[in-house]
Amino acid sequence: xxxxxxxxxxxxDAADQLAAKTAQGIVHWRRDWCLGQLRLENCNADxxxxxxxxxxxxAAGVRTLVIGVANRGGxxxxxxxxxxxRAIEAGMDVASGxxxxxxxxxxxxxxxxxxxxxxxxxxxxxQTFDVGTGVRRSGKRLLAVxxxxxxxxxxxxxxxxxxxxxxxxxCDFRATxxxxxxxxxxxxxxxxxxxxxxxxxxxxxxxxxxxxxxxLVEGQGSLFHPSYAGVTMxxxxxxxxxxxxxxxxxxxxxxxxxxxxxxxxxxxxxxxHLAAARLTxxxxxxVGIAVNTSAMDxxxxxxxxxxxxxxxxxxxxxxxxxxxxxxxxxxxxxx
Numbered sequence: 001x002x003x004x005x006x007x008x009x010x011x012x013d014a015a016d017q018l019a020a021k022t023a024q025g026i027v028h029w030r031r032d033w034c035l036g037q038l039r040l041e042n043c044n045a046d047x048x049x050x051x052x053x054x055x056x057x058x059a060a061g062v063r064t065l066v067i068g069v070a071n072r073g074g075x076x077x078x079x080x081x082x083x084x085x086r087a088i089e090a091g092m093d094v095a096s097g098x099x100x101x102x103x104x105x106x107x108x109x110x111x112x113x114x115x116x117x118x119x120x121x122x123x124x125x126x127q128t129f130d131v132g133t134g135v136r137r138s139g140k141r142l143l144a145v146x147x148x149x150x151x152x153x154x155x156x157x158x159x160x161x162x163x164x165x166x167x168x169x170x171c172d173f174r175a176t177x178x179x180x181x182x183x184x185x186x187x188x189x190x191x192x193x194x195x196x197x198x199x200x201x202x203x204x205x206x207x208x209x210x211x212x213x214x215x216l217v218e219g220q221g222s223l224f225h226p227s228y229a230g231v232t233m234x235x236x237x238x239x240x241x242x243x244x245x246x247x248x249x250x251x252x253x254x255x256x257x258x259x260x261x262x263x264x265x266x267x268x269x270x271x272x273h274l275a276a277a278r279l280t281x282x283x284x285x286x287v288g289i290a291v292n293t294s295a296m297d298x299x300x301x302x303x304x305x306x307x308x309x310x311x312x313x314x315x316x317x318x319x320x321x322x323x324x325x326x327x328x329x330x331x332x333x334x335x
Contacts, residue, residue, distance in 0.1 A: 001120050001127075002186045003095050004063040005033035008052060008087070012080050014045035014069045022097050023047055023068030025179045029158055035060050040079050045069065054083065058090040064120075066182060067096040076100065084108055088117045095120035097178040122181045123189050125201070132199025132238050134280045139209030140335065143241035144219040144290070145273045147264060149228060149256045151247040152320065153219035154180050156290040159320040160245070161216045163329045171214040174206050176235060180218045190220055191231050198231060202238025214332065217241065223272050224264040225255050233276060240280040242335055243287045244273055245328060250305060251295040266309065287335075288328035289317040 009027065014020045027034050027047050036052030039045070052060070065087040071080065076098075084094055084102065088111045096102045101121040103109055112119050142160060144153035154177065161173040173180070175187030193201045206215045217239045221228030246269055255261040264272075270286050277284035289309050293302045302319070309317035316327035 001122065001125075001181070003120055003122075003182065004093060005030070005185060006035045006060070006062050007033050007064050007066045007182075008054075008057040008062040008092070009034055009037045009047055009049060010065050010067050010083065011037055011039045011043050011045045011047070011069050012067070012071060012083075013040045013042045013077070016044050017046075020045035020047065020069045022179045022182065023066070025154075026066065026068055026182045029183045035062055038065075038083065040083070054086045054090050054092075057087075058092065062092060064093045064095050067094070067098060067102070068182065071098060076102075076105065081105065081107065085111050088112055088115050091115070091117070093118040093120065095122060095182065097122055097182065099123060122178045122187075123192055125188050125192055127188065127201070127204070129193065129197040129201040129204055131196055132203050132234070134199075134237065134240070136281075137203075137208035137240065138211055139213045139215060140211075140243075141206055141215045141217060141239055141241045142243040142245065142287075142332065143217045143236065143239045143277070144245050144247055145232070145236070145269075146219060146222045146247040147224065147266065147269045148222050148249065148252060149225055151249045152290055152292045153247045156245055156247050156320050156325065157216045157218045158183065159325045160329060160332070163325050164214060164216070164332070167329065167333075169214060169333070170210065170212060171216055174215050174217045176202070176205070176218045176220050187218075190235055191228070195230055195234065198234025199238035202235050203240075206239055219247070222269075223276060224269060226258065226261060236273065236276045237280050241277050241284050242281060243285060243332060244270075244277060245288045245290050246270055246273065246286060247290045247292070249292045249295070266313070270313065286313070286315060287331045288315050288325075289313065290320050290325070290328075291317060293319045293322065
């Protein structure tokens, strides 16, 4: 899928800022793509964008209405539907990150058909994928992997992309989840792909490229998370990465959502992900550790932890938010 910008961010009647987490991520990384926000009555979220009506957004050149918010109760209200219909009639495409497919709503599907609009349900890929082959392909690829879920894999890949672009490098961020797809404008939600085809979907997403081109691939899950390791494994094999960055949140006491499952140690995670990566790229190496230190109050403790990790594994260990990712990119430029 290829989602066109500029965007109008639809927040509906979001209960709070957390409900607009996807929209916030889009605005953080692609502020210049987001012309405004549309909030209904009782909306308690605010992206700091100009409030716009559908007519004003259309006049400003908005191409896509983006539903970047979770809907209450999982059911789309009449006020949402009427707003989406007005956007379609005004000439906009509609892109949704909801679990329920907007294309399955008859009135929305009919309006899109009548007006020549595209409907993007980013959680539901429509592309048909082949199984992966593992055939070696040209270009260079980095994959962000994790000790657990939700440890900053998307942020890290995007930060590397931004740093490389500032240096004039030839690179692309490759999105594998819904928020990343909105940020990139394209991608595949790999957790919605049938398991046999995840590696093939990733090969399709990250094709052969010029020898000095870098694809920066958003990771999903963790090989050490019992719930999601299957998705991660297919993604690692299909990405055929030359470089891995391990993402970590050091204050967790167990795997996300699994109180009975202890966190793996860093060394095991590096070794495990490298072993998987080397099936399709024997030269894969770990080039850095991205540590989310947001829950660590002591600056001294943060610095000590990063220094210990860097010394032990002889690769950069940093917090991408606090420190940036320049040392990781320095290593990539040497590969």
